Amino acid sequence: MNVNLSRVVGKMLAITVLGLSVGLAQGKVTLQFWDYYSDNQNFQKVLEDLIQTYQKSNPNVEIKHTPFPFGDLKNKIIQGAATRTIADIVIVDNPDHQAMASQGAFADITDKIKGTDYPSLYFKGAFSSTIYKGKNYGVPFVSNATALYYNEDLLKAAGIAKPPTTWAELQSDAKKLTSGDRYGFCLSGVGTEEGTFTFLPFLWSTGSDLTSFGDAGSVKALEFWNTLVNQDRSVSKAMVGWSQGDVYQQFIAQKCAMMINGPWQLPNFKRDKVSFKWGVAPWPKDKESVSILGGENFAIGNTKNVNEAWKFLSWLLQPEHLKPLILANGSLPNRNDLAKDPTWTTDPITKVFLEQVAVAKPRAYGAKYPQISEQVWTAFQSVVLGKQSAAEAAKQAAAAIKPLLP
Amino acid sequence: MVDKTSDVRAIDKKREPRKRIAHLDYLFVAPAALFLLLFMVYPVLFNISLSLRDVTAATLLDTSQNTFVGLSNYAKVFQNPAFATTVINTLVFTFFSLVFQLGLGMALAIFYTRSFPGARYMRGLYLVAWTIPIVVSGSVFRWLLEGDAGVINYLLRTLGLIHQSIFWISNPNTALVSVIFVNIWLGLPFNLTLLIAALQGLPQEVYEAASIDGASGWQKYRFVTLPMLRPALLSIVVLGLIYTFKVFDLVFIVTGGGPLNASDVVSTLAYKMVFRDFLFGQGAAILNLLFVVLFVLSLFYIRTTQREEV
Numbered sequence: 001m002n003v004n005l006s007r008v009v010g011k012m013l014a015i016t017v018l019g020l021s022v023g024l025a026q027g028k029v030t031l032q033f034w035d036y037y038s039d040n041q042n043f044q045k046v047l048e049d050l051i052q053t054y055q056k057s058n059p060n061v062e063i064k065h066t067p068f069p070f071g072d073l074k075n076k077i078i079q080g081a082a083t084r085t086i087a088d089i090v091i092v093d094n095p096d097h098q099a100m101a102s103q104g105a106f107a108d109i110t111d112k113i114k115g116t117d118y119p120s121l122y123f124k125g126a127f128s129s130t131i132y133k134g135k136n137y138g139v140p141f142v143s144n145a146t147a148l149y150y151n152e153d154l155l156k157a158a159g160i161a162k163p164p165t166t167w168a169e170l171q172s173d174a175k176k177l178t179s180g181d182r183y184g185f186c187l188s189g190v191g192t193e194e195g196t197f198t199f200l201p202f203l204w205s206t207g208s209d210l211t212s213f214g215d216a217g218s219v220k221a222l223e224f225w226n227t228l229v230n231q232d233r234s235v236s237k238a239m240v241g242w243s244q245g246d247v248y249q250q251f252i253a254q255k256c257a258m259m260i261n262g263p264w265q266l267p268n269f270k271r272d273k274v275s276f277k278w279g280v281a282p283w284p285k286d287k288e289s290v291s292i293l294g295g296e297n298f299a300i301g302n303t304k305n306v307n308e309a310w311k312f313l314s315w316l317l318q319p320e321h322l323k324p325l326i327l328a329n330g331s332l333p334n335r336n337d338l339a340k341d342p343t344w345t346t347d348p349i350t351k352v353f354l355e356q357v358a359v360a361k362p363r364a365y366g367a368k369y370p371q372i373s374e375q376v377w378t379a380f381q382s383v384v385l386g387k388q389s390a391a392e393a394a395k396q397a398a399a400a401i402k403p404l405l406p
Numbered sequence: 407m408v409d410k411t412s413d414v415r416a417i418d419k420k421r422e423p424r425k426r427i428a429h430l431d432y433l434f435v436a437p438a439a440l441f442l443l444l445f446m447v448y449p450v451l452f453n454i455s456l457s458l459r460d461v462t463a464a465t466l467l468d469t470s471q472n473t474f475v476g477l478s479n480y481a482k483v484f485q486n487p488a489f490a491t492t493v494i495n496t497l498v499f500t501f502f503s504l505v506f507q508l509g510l511g512m513a514l515a516i517f518y519t520r521s522f523p524g525a526r527y528m529r530g531l532y533l534v535a536w537t538i539p540i541v542v543s544g545s546v547f548r549w550l551l552e553g554d555a556g557v558i559n560y561l562l563r564t565l566g567l568i569h570q571s572i573f574w575i576s577n578p579n580t581a582l583v584s585v586i587f588v589n590i591w592l593g594l595p596f597n598l599t600l601l602i603a604a605l606q607g608l609p610q611e612v613y614e615a616a617s618i619d620g621a622s623g624w625q626k627y628r629f630v631t632l633p634m635l636r637p638a639l640l641s642i643v644v645l646g647l648i649y650t651f652k653v654f655d656l657v658f659i660v661t662g663g664g665p666l667n668a669s670d671v672v673s674t675l676a677y678k679m680v681f682r683d684f685l686f687g688q689g690a691a692i693l694n695l696l697f698v699v700l701f702v703l704s705l706f707y708i709r710t711t712q713r714e715e716v
Contacts, residue, residue, distance in 0.1 A: 075681050082466035103684055104464020181554065191664040238553040240665045241576035255554065302464070371683050381666050385578055 029308045030062045032087035032301075034076065037329065038067035040267075046328040050321055054312060061308060081105035086301035088309040091141060094129040094297050095193065095363040095373075101132035102367035106299040107306045110136045116314075125293045125362040126334040132367070139317060142326050143295035143334035145356035146201065146262045148284060152277035154182075154257040163258070163281035167205075167224060170258075170284040174234035177257035184234035186256035188242045189225070191381055195240075196373040197292055198260055199225070199380050200363065205286040210365055210372060211405060214398025220286070222383045222390035229384050240381050262294060263353045267330045280352045293360035295331060332357055366406030375400045450697065457690035466686060479687040480695075488667050488675060489692070496671045499586055499657075500650045506590045507646065508639075511597030516627070518598070519605045529602065536595035544659030547588045551575050551660075575661050578668035585660050585669050592656065593649075597642065604638035605631070637710070644707040648700055672696050 033051075037043045044067055051063045066087070068076055074096060080086030081103055092100060100106060113119065113136040119127060126140040148170075150163045158177050164170040174184030188198045202224060203209070208217025228235040242250070244261055251259040252274050260283075269278070283291050298317075300309045316322065319337055326333050332354055333339050344350050365372055379397035382388040388396070455469065457479050465471040483489050518529050535543070550557050553573030562568045574584040608631065616626050632639075654673040657663060663670035663678070670678075672692060680689035 078463045078681065078684065081463040084467075099684060100463075103462045191662065191666065236554055237573045238576045241573075241661075368683075374683070378666060381664070385665060387578065387666065 028060055028062055029305055030064060031089060031305055031309055031312060033063055033065040033089045034068060034073060034087040035065070035091040036068050036070045036073035036093075037091075038069050040329070043325070043328040043330075046324050050316065050325065054315055058312075061312065063312065077105055078103065081302065084303075086303060088301050088303050088305045089313060090299045090301055091296050092138070092299050094126070094140070094293070094295050095197075095369060097129050097138060097297050097299065098132045098364065099367045099370055100299070101135075101137040105302060106137040107302045107309075108135050108137060109300055109306070109310060112136075112310050113139075118317075121335045121337065123334045123336075123339075123357070125360060126295060126297075128364050129293070129362045130297050130299075138297045138299035139313065140334050141296045141298050142329050142331035143293060143357050143360070144262045144264060144331045145291040145293055145353060145360035146198070146260050146283070147291065147352055147356045148258060148281045149251060149261055149265075150258045150279055150281060151251070151254060152279050154254065154276075158257075163279065164284045165282070166284050167286045171224075171228065171232065171234075174228060174258065175232050178232070178234045182254065183236050183250075183256040184232075185228065185258045186235060186242070186247050186250045187239060187260040188244050188247050189239040189377075189380060189384060190241055190243050190246075191374075191377045192243070193370070193373050194243050195377040195380070197294065197363075198244075199376060200361075201283055201290055201292045202286075204290045204292075204361055205283070205288050207287050210376070210401060213401050214394050218394045218398070219390045222380055222393055224286075225380055226383045226390055230386065237384070240384055263332060263350065264330055266349065280349050282352060282356060289359055291356040291360040293357065293362040295334065366404075368404040368406075372401050372404045375404070453690050453694055453697070457687055457694050459687055461686040463684065463686070475687070479691040483688050483691050483695070486688075488670065489672075491667050492670045492672045492675045495582055495667075495669060496651060496653075498582065499589070499653065499671060500647060502586045503589045503593060503650050504643065504646050506586075507593040507597045508601075508643070510590070511594055511601050514594075514598050515601035515605055516631075519602055529598075532595040532598055534595075535591070536599075540592065540655045541659060543592060544588065544656055547584075547591075548575065548660055551584050553577075575669075576665055578665050581661050581665060581669040585657055588660055589650070589653065589656055593646070597646065600638075600642050604635055604642075607638075608634050640710050641707060644703060644710060648703050648707070651703070652696065652700060 033047075035043075035047070047065060051065060055061060055063060073091075074093070077086060077090060077092065077100055081100070086105055090106075118139055122140050123143065126143045130136060130138040130140060148163060154177060155163065155173075158173075160173050160176065164173045170185070177184035189195045199221070200210075202221040203213075203218055206217030206220045208215050208221065212218070225235075229237060229239065236250075236256075239247075244265075247256075247259050248261055248265050248268060250256045251261070252269070252272055254276065282289065298313055300306055300313065303309070316325070323333075323338060323341065323343070326338065327343065332344060332350065333341065334357065338344075339354065344354055363369060363373075375397045379388075379393040382393045383390050456466075458474060458476060459469070459472045460475045461472050514532075518525050551574040553559065553571050553576060556574070558574065559568070559571050562572070572580060574580050612630055612634070613626060616630050621629070652673055653671055654677065657669055657671050657674050658677070661669040663674040667675075673696065676689045676692040676696070679685045679692065
């Protein structure tokens with residue numbers, strides 16, 4: 001905490017300096033723009049070009065754009081909200097949107113949304129993640145959903161004609177594909193939101209949900225993970241420490257034959273010159289075909305430049321500006337006009353992901369979702385690590401989750 | 407009469423410059439005092455007030471906007487089962503780290519105070535490990551300790567010591583042990599250097615006298631080295647306690663506190679409360695409790711070093 005407070009003081013000084021320089025620029029509005037794609041050079045370039053175009057037609061506006069590493073932006077937003085130094089436009093991970101809105105980080109733009117066709121233009125799941133307590137706190141940017149990646153060469157070698165479509169097939173295929181130091185299947189079970197992100201589609205596929213956690217479906221989902229890791233040993237125990245990035249590394253090193261991951265890994269396959277044949281299939285299902293909605297939203301910071309920021313954002317959201325930005329991002333569109341764009345519908349891989357986005361559920365569980373998520377990963381980690389039975393873990397998590405739901 | 411006034415004047419003249427010098431002294435101290443007030447005292451007071459309030463990010467700096475909740479943040483912390491786990495973990499972490507850092511450090515220090523070819527260079531090499539940023543060495547150890555492909559498992563398997571992979575950092579039974587192991591590796595060079603300096607400062611005459619009296623190597627260590635080293639050892643121990651008790655970066659990088667809080671320490675729990683769950687009040691409460699412990703240790707350190715100087 002002490003470290004953060006000295007940062008706060010530092011930031012206050014920074015504001016003073018910033019305030020002075022803005023005053024000197026005479027009437028010019030400076031908008032701060034934060035995103036967390038610092039490792040995506042292509043995105044940075046496209047965004048920078050768009051900003052230049054906008055500044056040319058709006059000489060009174062200057063946009064300062066700062067990229068952060070993924071893990072840093074959340075802290076940055078919270079610090080910014082606390083010290084009133086939040087940027088005017090922020091790209092935020094959609095499951096955090098409600099919690100951050102509840103912390104007073106973002107401006108309420110309900111009035112501005114009213115004059116647009118956004119509510120009907122955007123996919124329901126994506127749009128609902130920008131709403132907190134009936135008020136609008138942003139507009140969706142991109143969506144993604146996870147799916148099953150498979151190593152075609154390894155599947156063929158094991159005599160498996162097509163990727164699994166049900167849990168039963170997933171289980172038997174994973175078993176067949178496990179040999180030597182190679183596992184059949186890998187997925188992230190780390191004790192962070194990434195682990196919960198991987199687990200929730202298993203939960204939903206049984207017909208259960210976080211609101212009914214502790215029911216037969218939730219026990220079944222937990223038991224399924226237990227079977228894969230401890231009985232079949234077709235998933236490595238190290239999965240409790242794996243992030244999505246670690247899972248991807250295992251997959252391209254051919255240490256596992258199938259993985260659950262998202263479309264944000266697609267550019268990496270090219271970068272890492274993956275030589276084996278691979279493909280993407282929809283989530284194998286228990287009862288329901290379902291995936292999980294990921295992606296980012298735009299939010300307007302709680303600053304005095306809300307009007308100017310909204311003007312720029314509306315400009316950025318025009319299809320001709322948005323499309324190159326989404327393409328550079330590597331994720332998928334989540335609005336009716338761009339989702340029909342042949343750029344995405346003709347590619348066999350992105351087509352699968354687009355279909356998954358359509359059946360993907362959002363994590364809209366209120367402002368205390370970060371704490372709920374912790375209960376979820378505690379439950380599956382206890383089961384996978386043999387600390388608790390699936391029934392015990394489900395019961396304990398259910399009791400802890402109930403008071404945290406809105 | 408005349409004499410008297412001149413006397414008074416003389417005294418005044420004598421006093422005035424002294425007073426001015428006294429004021430000047432304060433002026434010289436002022437920057438340091440101001441720095442301490444701004445960056446040490448204010449954050450501590452702020453953190454105490456934070457722990458007594460119900461705070462969101464938007465109301466963090468505006469005390470008028472959030473409600474005073476008394477000690478309820480502290481009550482919630484004590485009811486949280488994760489807190490007890492982290493306290494125990496922190497104590498275990500600190501105890502074993504210090505015992506091994508000091509034990510091995512002492513053995514190596516005695517070894518390296520003897521003169522043999524290359525002793526100086528080898529001593530210097532130990533410090534290289536200490537200068538590597540923790541982010542780097544922590545990440546490297548994360549890979550070394552990995553269950554399926556880690557080098558440590560490979561070594562143990564090749565030597566025939568284990569037959570099944572041990573998932574060092576993803577098994578709750580070994581995660582804390584692994585972090586302690588890395589911390590011993592990290593802290594050893596520093597302890598070694600301090601101990602060597604202390605050993606070299608000991609007067610040689612006492613050893614010569616002991617040799618003449620026919621003391622054995624162990625007796626020299628037990629009855630000469632240890633008693634003379636006591637003051638230095640005490641401050642090394644207390645410094646190590648303070649440094650180890652507030653560990654954050656190493657745990658955060660190697661295991662992230664997981665799995666299942668198995669390697670969470672007090673500071674990583676507080677970090678998660680604040681930056682993941684937005685529970686500012688409870689996070690502040692935990693850090694205040696940690697602060698009290700560290701403060702008492704610091705006072706103890708100051709007392710021991712002062713006694714040493716006397």
